[in-house]
Amino acid sequence: MSTGEAPPDGGTDTDDVLDELFAVIESRKAELPEDSYTASLFTHEKGENAVLEKLGEESTELLLAAKDDDREELAHEAADLVYHLLVLLAMKEMDVADLRAELAERR
């Protein structure tokens, strides 16, 4: 998703990466392109269990990376986990804003 260029507001190009990713997920959900992994999660024969299973797998992979003190792998698995979490939120008609709001309430 990175353009490699700084946005005009002077921020970094990762500032809105969660919002951008969530927008792509919503668009895959609406359009269901055949070659999309995201779309395949929305149409999977296992239903929501497909993404729930992936969240379980990615959590385990994250724990193993943490135990190995492998920071590169930890970042990779954390990104896999967050991506699947956002797919789950979209599946449940929720928004990344719901996650932000919940976190903000805890400040």
Ligand SMILES: N=c1c2ncn([C@@H]3O[C@H](COP(=O)(O)OP(=O)(O)OP(=O)(O)O)[C@@H](O)[C@H]3O)c2ncn1[C@@H]1O[C@H](COP(=O)(O)O)[C@@H](O)[C@H]1O
């Ligand atoms: N962020 C992701 C993303 N993170 C993980 N994945 C997929 O989630 C799956 C993870 O399952 P596994 O861990 O079993 O995968 P793996 O093949 O063992 O590989 P690893 O990731 O564990 O190394 C892989 O198929 C990844 O490709 C993702 N697929 C898509 N996205 C984003 O979604 C956008 C739309 O993608 P499509 O739906 O494919 O068009 C992309 O541009 C990305 O921004």
